Amino acid sequence: MRRHHTVALLFLMQLCYGENCPEECQCFSAAKVICSEDKMRVLPMNISTQVKELIVVASGVTHLEISSFRENLKLTKLVILNSRLKEISCNAFDHLVELQELEISGNYHLFTLEVQTFNKLTNLTRLFLNNNMISVLYGGMFDSLQNLETLQLRGNSLSYLPNLLFRNMHKLQELDMSFNNINSLSSDVFQNNSLLRVFSMQGNMITDLPVEIFTHLNSLEELNFQNNYIINLEHAMFPTSLRKLILKKNRLVQLSSGVFHKLQLLSYLDLSQNHLSELPRDLFHNLISLKNLDLSENQIVSLPSTVFKGLFGVRIINLHKNNMSMLEDSLLRDQQVMEKLYLSMNNLQNIPKGFFDYLDFQCIVQLHGNPWRCDCEIQYFFDWLRYNNNNVEDFSRIYCNYPEFIRGHNLVSVDKEMLVCSKNLSFDLQGSSAPITQSVFKIPFNNYNTNQCSLQELKGTTSIQCKVTKCTSLKFQAVFEPTNGNESERTVSTEWSAPGGCFNETL
Structure with missing residues (x-):
């Protein structure tokens, strides 16, 4: 019932804001727009200036340029997810100076980013660039992101990180570089990131860690190097x-x-x-x-x-x-x-x-x-x-x-x-061993139906006497373990059939 109420509420909200909503999108509030249309090749230009969050999912958009966004947009969050994005111009986000969160993920045709791509995004606190095909990061490309707290670059094709790539990220707290092809890290890569709390390099190709790599990370709480070659x-x-x-x-x-x-x-x-x-x-x-x-x-x-x-x-x-x-x-x-x-x-x-x-x-x-x-x-x-x-x-x-x-x-x-231990039952076949004192124990046979037996030695002859409690065949098995270690273990077994004429009475 609650789910139906939620759907109905969203439908009513869509009706309220639908008049000013772009054709390919859904507007559930004045501040949030979600666009999902495979045939959409460019971002809609008639987005209200009241919109704070723009989420684009599974679209046909291939390029982002400065003209892709209205100059007076006040977006604080932009997400472009699982689309056909191939290229982002160096000034594409220049009008989005109030942006605090940016995600460009799941775009399998996106191989590179320009050095100046994030230059105007000085208010950005969260940047997600996961599951693209980015193979290179350039030194200085993150220098303007001095307020960034979270950076994720999971699932790309990176093989190395430039020296001092994160040098201006003094507020960085979470960094995820998992599932790339990075094979080494420089000892000074984190020298200006003293607030970093969580760092993951899972699924890379790291073979060793420089001894001083964590020297400046006095706030680090979680460290994940799973699935590397250390x-x-x-x-x-x-x-x-x-x-x-x-x-x-x-x-x-x-x-x-x-x-x-x-x-x-x-x-x-x-x-x-x-x-x-x-x-x-x-x-x-x-x-x-x-x-x-x-x-x-x-x-x-x-x-x-x-x-x-x-x-x-x-x-x-x-x-x-x-x-x-x-x-x-x-x-x-x-x-x-x-x-x-x-x-x-x-x-x-x-x-x-x-x-x-x-x-x-x-x-x-x-x-x-x-x-x-x-x-x-x-x-x-x-x-x-x-x-x-x-x-x-x-x-x-x-x-x-x-x-x-x-x-x-x-x-x-x-x-x-x-x-029972077989060493307690061992004896010499020729009867030349020390006399075995009489003892009573259980020998299992016929699906664990047990019968009371005794082991005794008399005049060099070892004998076993059993009181058979059921009319059944009897199997005896002896295991001989040599004590000198030069011979292998031997097993001797004998089976007697049930006497003729017995009718499940004690023999």
């Missing part, structure tokens, strides 16, 4: 004001101990999809404000027990898809308020005793995609899963990879008495 980061190169740092999908192989040590305000750090195999034990020690740490999709083999020391406020640690085969039992000693822990898609075979004891009972854990070794050593993890299944994402996908007879089965569906 190999190395210099010691303590980032400004202390930083709160969000994204270095996802680069080519980082190692990090020095002090690279993040000044970042006590940092709350978000993304190092995912790099080539990190190990981390210094004190890499994150000064990140006292850190809330979200993403280390997923690297090649980390193991983590020092103190690597997360002092991260008392961290809420999310993502270690998904690494090569970790073991964890230190005290790794999460300081993470008592953590909300999410991702350990999925690693090479973990077990969880050390007490590992999860430091976490809050509401912490969500992801563990699937690991080759769990379901033997006697996994009982701590087994018990923890049973009592904390509501805290585990993809709980049903935690599969045993060993031993063979329960491979592929969900760990928590396995009878706890089946979690």
